[in-house]
Amino acid sequence: MDGQKMSKPGWLQRGAFVKVQHWYGVVEDVAVSExxxxxLIKSPKGVWRNQRDASEWLEYIEGQIVPADPAALEQDVDAHAERIQKMLTELNSFRQLVQSGK
Known part of the structure; x- marks a missing residue:
């Protein structure tokens, strides 16, 4: 670095919808150093993976984290909700198996 503080794009702020490679999320916090x-990005992927607070810190790299279309983010939420529902159905089936002793 030439001594200048790293700058962030104007769109990159709390509440921004972002696409990170193949997944989507919402910016919860931004930290800028030199x-x-x-x-800090909260995502449906984080909820599905049961990550602490469903959030993770990532370094901003231009082109890898871009603004997201709200409809695409909503589709990602729906897809993860379906995955979680399927997991719950499978877990409840397993519970019934255990409770029946078979």
Missing amino acids: SRVML
């Missing part, structure tokens, strides 16, 4: 911009 050498990098870090983002």
Whole structure:
């Protein structure tokens, strides 16, 4: 670095919908240092994976984290909700198997 503080794009702020490679999320926090911009991103993927607070810190790299279309984010939420529902159905079936002793 040449001593200048790292800058972030104007759109990159709390509440921004983002696409990170193949998944979507919402920016919860932004931290800027002299050498990098870090983002706390909450995502349906994080909920599905049962991550703490469903959020993760990522370094902003231009082109890898981009603004997301709200409809695409909603589709991602729906897809993860279906996965979670399927997991719950399978878990309840397993519970019935255990309770029946078979």
